[in-house]
Amino acid sequence: MLTTQEKLEILADAAKYDASCASSGAKRAGNGKGIGHSDGMGICHSYTPDGRCVSLLKILLTNVCTYDCVFCVNRVSSDIRRARFTPEEVVNLTLDFYKRNYIEGLFLSSGIIQSPDYTMEQLISVAKQLRQVHNFGGYIHLKAIPGASQLLIDEAGLHADRLSANIELPTQQDLVQLAPEKKSAIIESTMSQIAVRKDEADEDRRKSSLAPKFAAAGQSTQMVVGATPATDRQILTTATHLYGQYKLRRIYYTGFSPYPEADARLPLKAAPLIREHRLYQSDWLMRFYGFQASELTTESQPELSLTEDPKTTWARTHPEFFPVDVNTAPRESILRVPGIGYRNVERILNIRKYHALTREDLRKLNVRLKQSLPYLITTDHLPSSIIPTPEPTPEVQLDLFAPTSALTGSV
Ligand code: SF4
Structure with missing residues (x-):
């Protein structure tokens, strides 16, 4: 007993x-x-x-x-x-x-x-x-x-x-x-x-x-x-x-x-934790950023990258979509820029009613400039060109661009 x-x-x-x-x-x-x-x-x-x-x-x-x-x-x-x-x-x-x-x-x-x-x-x-x-x-x-x-x-x-x-x-x-x-x-x-x-x-x-x-x-x-x-x-x-x-x-x-x-x-082996994380990131992109499941992977590449977040992967493989002008682009386009979270998209839309945004405005919003600048235009920034780059190697630091882990979800 x-x-x-x-x-x-x-x-x-x-x-x-x-x-x-x-x-x-x-x-x-x-x-x-x-x-x-x-x-x-x-x-x-x-x-x-x-x-x-x-x-x-x-x-x-x-x-x-x-x-x-x-x-x-x-x-x-x-x-x-x-x-x-x-x-x-x-x-x-x-x-x-x-x-x-x-x-x-x-x-x-x-x-x-x-x-x-x-x-x-x-x-x-x-x-x-x-x-x-x-x-x-x-x-x-x-x-x-x-x-x-x-x-x-x-x-x-x-x-x-x-x-x-x-x-x-x-x-x-x-x-x-x-x-x-x-x-x-x-x-x-x-x-x-x-x-x-x-x-x-x-x-x-x-x-x-x-x-x-x-x-x-x-x-x-x-x-x-x-x-x-x-x-x-x-x-x-x-x-x-x-x-x-x-x-x-x-x-x-x-x-x-x-x-x-x-x-x-x-x-015999556990699923890598980073795979869970990439799925949470993708889930977040589908629920809050307007991405479709079919855009985040392809028939020929059905697995998410373990070395790069899915939003950056999508941007890197769709150079025709960029650069996005944060002062004129619609909400759904800015949502696709790597390094800009959905709350910052709302802030950008609000600020631009009053003045055109510069790099400094984005820095003050804590936008991840290193990640986002190759993909966007501000009044004082124009990326030279979107050059398709290869997927990073595993040594590249993992980018946790959004609070999407299991620990941050609601019940
Ligand atoms: S507890 Fe749930 S998952 Fe486990 S064996 Fe029973 S039904 Fe299946």
């Missing part, structure tokens, strides 16, 4: 593989006694819709699972210690941590026990008790179990701020090979249920502020990268489809890391 502390150790550790809730592992000093001392176990940081960073208790209800997803350490055939919380235990842990000011909310996921509906009911039971019995006002992110009934999804969204159904792998073919019980059609059907219900609830709230909220912080998902040969082009195409169809707030890309005694179908 495991103690609550032992369960917490197992189920917080098991939850760390789900990246759909930003970073994890933050430490909080406790007095070392009782349940409240977390030692960092299961506490992650996430961002609420209003931009606040909140600490969440991030745990699984159970790491028992009837599915056998090859890439997952919790799969049924995995020889690991198992544990299961009762909903009441999770409620008490959440309240205890909350009262001690360790956390501001809960991220709760689970292995599939009995059936998707049964698992969803257990997760809902936690959220419902917190909201209705204990009047808990903190942030709640619940995993939406693919295949759970519409009624249960509806109820989950009434209690949770965010729901997330994980797509897991980029293509249906990948799922067939590595997660045979999972079907992209079922996962997407759950995403669709959330999107439709949220639209209805938002519409109701426009008519009456008394109408109940549904998953006010929207939905997110996670895609494991590097467990299969799926290319960045396929990953970004799937991402575009999911953002377009289901209005996802975020997609989290998690590089696969090998674990002891993993299935022989899995790669």
